[in-house]
Amino acid sequence: MPLSNITGKSSRKRPELSDFTRGVICGLSQHAKWTNTDISKELDIPRTTIGSIVQKYVKQGQTSVKPRSGRPKVLNERDEHHSGILVQRESFEPLRTQQQNLASITGNCNEESA
Incomplete structure (x- = not known):
């Protein structure tokens, strides 16, 4: 319980x-x-x-939170939002094509990770 x-x-x-x-x-x-x-x-x-x-x-004497360890994000909020829109528009495209489209727009997406 x-x-x-x-x-x-x-x-x-x-x-x-x-x-x-x-x-x-x-x-x-x-x-x-x-x-x-x-x-x-x-x-x-x-x-x-x-x-x-x-x-x-x-x-x-500290009011802010100490930074945490971990890998920094590759995409910012705007890029994440944009990638979501791209995936919705081109939902039947292969993942490789979607990654290339995002990389050509943002310049941030690693095309070799797929």
Whole structure:
């Protein structure tokens, strides 16, 4: 039985908070002297998340998230959107042809990976 059925809380993954939101949380905590519970209720963010953001700010002076390791994306958002449109328009074309069309437009797609 999932934990959410027992506690009544969902364990959905939330999107990462922006640097602006993190700054607002730190500002409310440090300068406006709000409690973590008050900030949590106002912004609809879990209290534990608020606590960890404030604690990191107090100890390290850091409000932004450290960059994660991993391979950088080859295509930007615009290229990904454009490739989706190309695939929809030419859905019966072979993959090799679709890759060549995308590479000729964006210059980013690796044609040899297929």
